[in-house]
Amino acid sequence: MATASTPALESDRQKLIGLIKDEAVFHGDFTLSSGKKATYYVDMRKLTLDHRAAPAIGRIMSDLVGDIDGVVAVGGLTLGADPIANAVMHASAATDHPYDAFVVRKEPKDHGRGRQIEGAEVEGKRVVVLEDTSTTGQSALKAVAALRKAGAEVPAVAVIVDRKTGAQAAVEAEGLEWRAAIDLDDLGLAPQ
Secondary structure, eight states: OOOOSSHHHHHHHHHHHHHIIIIIEEEEEEEOTTSOEEEEEEOTHHHHTOTTTHHHHHHHHHHHHTTSTTEEEEEEETTTTHHHHHHHHHHHTTSSSOOEEEEEOSSOOSSTTOOSEEESOOTTOEEEEEEEEESSSHHHHHHHHHHHHTTOEEEEEEEEEEOOSSHHHHHHHTTOEEEEEEEHHHHTOOOO
């Protein structure tokens, strides 16, 4: 299990774990993005867009990636990564290491400048891909591919909740570091 770097951040993490258990874990029959069946679903969007959780998410995720040298921006594939990147940007703004945010569209725009990545300029920069939860890692890897195509260096992928369903292996197979703030053990859930 991961722990945060300070007692205050670990307190934030424990409060977030409580919110996830109480409000973002749904039990039933679900089909995951991978097509696999599951008996529970962790809906982090319910909390990444919630005023009680978003500030803590920003602080926790900033801490999680804070020791990766040279990173100037965070973001990932829209829609899941957007509120996380914004939370990190806001939480880090008053620190010694502020991060800008970016959004990776699923496809490049077909009008205007035709961009696939919006927000912070990523060419020649070190950036981290964020995700709320990860099952197979494919959303994160799609964002990584778009960022690399745009000239960014991506050293790591960081998720709030690791479902322990293969995403870490897929991400590490691409030469990226895997970081997770919370895992299934923290939530008292078994891998599926």
